[in-house]
Amino acid sequence: LAKTTQPISMDSYEGQEVNITCSHNNIATNDYITWYQQFPSQGPRFIIQGYKTKVTNEVASLFIPADRKSSTLSLPRVSLSDTAVYYCLVGAAYTGGFKTIFGAGTRLFVKA
């Protein structure tokens, strides 16, 4: 399983764009990259998933370079409610042996 490395914490202000980068140097050909958000005492919530290039949905964008050894989650115009822990995970989808292993995550604190 590919190991991921993220910054332990980040601070930002309301209205700013936040970019959280994750390193996954040993990512395999079949691995997808998935980001989750977790608030205290709640289960993680799916944010976005991608394989290569750029993916965008209504809450975030995910940038993946050609070598796929890293990925960047971009949160546009964050608000106080975006204060949470963000996890980057890699794993092979659609295969029977897939299981999700969480890294340490990035604790984002958004200030007013």
Place this chain on the structure above:
Amino acid sequence: GAVVSQHPSRVICKSGTSVKIECRSLDFQATTMFWYRQFPKQSLMLMATSNEGSKATYEQGVEKDKFLINHASLTLSTLTVTSAHPEDSSFYICSARDLGGRLDEQYFGPGTRLTVT
């Protein structure tokens, strides 16, 4: 989106007793469910993978006789913490995979806070 529920949301039990936690996929079928444990300020730790109709696969270091997992149907998995001790106090989270959609996402339950006194 797909919803996973857990019951109870929080439970307090006495040392030595057993506690059962239920995990249900409400609007999709889940052949595979996962159980995690999370201590304060720490990440989620995968405990076991629960497969419908077969024995669960436990991660290294997780006692299968202490954490009994049953996945009897495509929408229900249960985790029973047997002979609970204070060190078992933690936040237990389940998740389920929905292979029917375009993305292979995992949907997480809201978690169960277990406190053993």
